[in-house]
Amino acid sequence: MSRVSEMMRRWLSGQVLEPLFWAVKGLPIYKRYKWFKLIQTRQNREFNKEQLEKLKKIAIHAIENIPYYTSLNICRAEILQANTAYSVLNLFPVLNKTIVREAIEQLHIDYDGSAYTNHTGGSTGEPVTFFQDKNYLIDSLATTLLMFEWAGRRPGERSVKLWGAERDLVDGTLGWKHKLADWIANRVTLNSFSMTLQKQEQYRKIINQSKPVLIEGYADSLYDFARFLHKTKSQVYTPRAIVSSAGTMHPHMRELVEEVFACKVFDRYGSREAGNMAAECEAHNGLHIFGETSVLEVVDQDYQACHKGDEGNILVTNLTNFTMPLIRYEIGDRAVLGESQCSCGKPYSLLASISGRSSGSFKLEQGGTLNPQFFIHIMGVSCNDGSINKFQLIQKELDFIVIKIVFFKNRSLGDWTQKSKAEQIIKKAMGNACVLEFTVVDDIPLTQTGKHLYTICELDNE
16 A cells, blocks of 8 residues: 555544544543643642542542442542542541442442443453443543554554454454454454464564554564564554553563564553553653543552552542543552653653563462562573473462473473573472472463463362
């Protein structure tokens, strides 16, 4: 496609087809997107004031209209008198997935007649059902456009999406509705649930032919694809940016993806139940929390606020879903709290990094936990002599860990030269009494939502 043709295609998608598509569906995505762009110019004090008012509005709505929250007897006057977001949030108990499953009928109403159901993928257990509404959906899609703009893609510019959630595919292929949406958005979606060597070579050719401005994908899918390209020394088109999502983009993964594609990775954090929550800007100082739509807390095991640089569990409060307000929802992820503002000047606070699932942290016999990043670095970087393809560690008991390893072809456990070193380091961290069982497997399947779990702690519910 010539440069002029591509410019025309971009204009058609970004200025006509997509805005019209969403307008016909009654979803003014582009109008909200432009509003979010304007908000970025606000001063911190003004932005924080507006966020506090939005938080008070949904908190009062919850205690007056949502049965679960009305039963808590939280005082309306205390919400109104609060002068910070955290003084509002501290009036509410933590909401977890068990409560959502058990009290689902008391947690939602049909706020404006636009309610619909959504579900988590169940990657770490039983899926959870949520109810959401039109206003939530508009904000979620508008923040996606904003996030892509931070990565350098303007509306209508060509993109490739390496995706594969089962609920978004029909029999492993895209349904006609998704294909239509792709054409309107000037996008190509490639199924990351079918990442054979043959498919990856096919995807490389599609990317080289389509020349996307941006490639979006699951963190694990992007990493696997980058490893294939690196190993085969294949040439691939360099986009303006890579957007990583639906999993943790660990440092060693980011390094390889950026090397292979010769561009920067922009990490994104979101979920089905809370939408887009945070994303990197061009300064790469951490992930900006989308304060227009969410308030995020990073807390310790006693639900006390963490300090800058500390790692803790994420609690999310969504500000836009009046059908089913999620207030202080323990989403199951961990993060490191960052600065209060980025050097780019946007009025958002930062997460320094997303650590991964809280269910992936291993428990220590002396108390406390060990971050999954420790094991990922040991097994994937410092003790990987090039023979390990995939790995997964499962904590069965406080002093018993199963280590599954997929070796590259023609390699075996006996060929792994760094086994004793890995064993020594892990035992030093977990305790010398810890038993490590190394198991060679043919493959480690992805979760239903396309994620590879490096670590699994089976003690979390005990």
